[in-house]
Amino acid sequence: MSPVRILLRAIAVAGITAGLIAPATVARAAPSQAELTQQINKKSTELEKTVESYNKLKEEIKATQAASADLTKRMAPLEQQVNAARAQVGDLAATAYKSGNLHTARALLEKGSTTDLLSRLGTLDLLARDRGKQVAGFDQAQQKYLAQKSQLDTTLARQTAQAKQMDAGKKKIEAELSKLYDMRTAAYGSATSSSGGYTGKIPAVSGQAGVAVRYAYNAIGKPYDWGAEGPNGYDCSGLTLAAWRAAGKSLPHNAEMQFNQTSRISRSSLAAGDLVFYSNLGHVALYVGGGKVIHAPTFGESVKLADVDMMSPYGYGRVR
Incomplete structure (x- = not known):
């Protein structure tokens, strides 16, 4: 075999070997506008669901805060009634203590029938019992309100914790939006689009x-x-x-x-x-x-x- 043929054969073998060893590179075409539009629509739908979840949580927090404020408002006069009733019971108890046996002796010496005496002595006790029942009733109602308030506070604490998570989610939304706007720019030449205001006739609806x-x-x-x-x-x-x-x-x-x-x-x-x-x-x-x-x-x-x-x-x- 001539030296020329030997050289050509060596070059051919080297070329084949290089082709086998060299990594294959596949040229990727940029996504078409239709493909980008499909990706944009998918991303937009996902983001809108996230946004609506965020909006819903904000509405729930507003409702809980409003319910808590309303309960606090309704509790205020009840607390005043409890305090007033307790003060009356205290006054009656003080009166009974101060008068004590002296009041009883004076009542025995006063003119009047035994029935009058029992009536006078029983009035104080009846008033005290009546005020005691009022206090018990107020206390019961107050405990009910306090239980409701505790539940609302627990709910609000949970929702506030969720809101903090949503704030983190908000940052994620913003980051994803940045990617979305880049995709829109690549597909349409602009991140945003507007058709302008409406210039036609607005239909008459009563x-x-x-x-x-x-x-x-x-x-x-x-x-x-x-x-x-x-x-x-x-x-x-x-x-x-x-x-x-x-x-x-x-x-x-x-x-x-x-x-x-x-x-x-x-x-x-x-x-x-x-x-x-x-x-x-x-x-x-x-x-x-x-x-x-x-x-x-x-x-x-x-x-x-x-x-x-x-x-x-x-x-x-x-x-x-």
């Missing part, structure tokens, strides 16, 4: 429902802001809360709680101002008639008008 509907139309274009209830931004339950608050009705800041507080209605009974629930009570929108709802969609988006079947509805509620 009564309180009309007030709520007009409020929602005027909120179109405002940014999604988790935990917010306006006027500069909203999350889903914050928008429905604010719309009906403008109409004089109170709703909790949580989709599940709003579902429980509203009356169940059928799809065929749906009217402007009713609430439409989605995602296993993870999302809520305000129905404005004509098969349309207004809702605060998700992170990075703004309040918008959408079709009622933008997702499969979970149920429908009428504000009472």
